[in-house]
Amino acid sequence: SPFYLDKMGKPQWFDQLLTVGHYNGLDLVLPTLQLRLDYPPGTVVAFSGKLLAHGAGETDRDRACAAGYMQDKVHWA
Numbered sequence: 001s002p003f004y005l006d007k008m009g010k011p012q013w014f015d016q017l018l019t020v021g022h023y024n025g026l027d028l029v030l031p032t033l034q035l036r037l038d039y040p041p042g043t044v045v046a047f048s049g050k051l052l053a054h055g056a057g058e059t060d061r062d063r064a065c066a067a068g069y070m071q072d073k074v075h076w077a
Contacts, residue, residue, distance in 0.1 A: 002055055003029070003031060003053045003054065003055040004049070004053065004054055004055060005049065005050070005052075005053045005054075006048075006049030006050045006069060007050075008069075008071045008072075009048070009049055009050040009069060009070060009071065010050060010070075011048050011050050011051050012048070013048065013050065013069070013070045014046040014047060014048055014049075015046065015047065015048070015049035015067060015068065015069040016044065016045070016046045016067070016068040016069070017044070017045050017046075017054075017065055017066070017067050017068075018042075018043070018044050018065065018066045018067075019039055019040075019041060019042070019043050019056070019063065019064070019065050020041050020042065020063070020064050020065075020066070021041050021059075021061060021062045021063035021064055022041070022061055022062050022063075023041065023059040023061035023062065023063050024040075024059075024061070025057075025059070026038075026039045026040070026056055026057050026058075026059045026063065027039055027056065027057040028043075028045060028054065028055075028056055028057075029054065029055050029056065029057060030047075030052050030053070030054055031053055031055075032051070032052050032053055033052065036057070039056060039057075041063075049069060
């Protein structure tokens with residue numbers, strides 16, 4: 001997937017990502033940190049999407065990502 005940066009978030013808020021599907025060998029890519037992390041089905045990650053651009057590598061199999069994030073209009077901090 002293309003790299004994404006959460007422009008509406010705040011640095012202290014974490015995005016949560018859950019990946020599901022039937023695939024092997026997919027990576028979560030965090031280019032700011034120069035990291036490629038193994039991203040198997042069922043993985044949940046949390047990090048500041050405002051500070052860290054992120055994306056997933058390529059797969060030719062079925063894959064979906066459920067994302068949870070905060071915004072000012074729905075969160076009072």
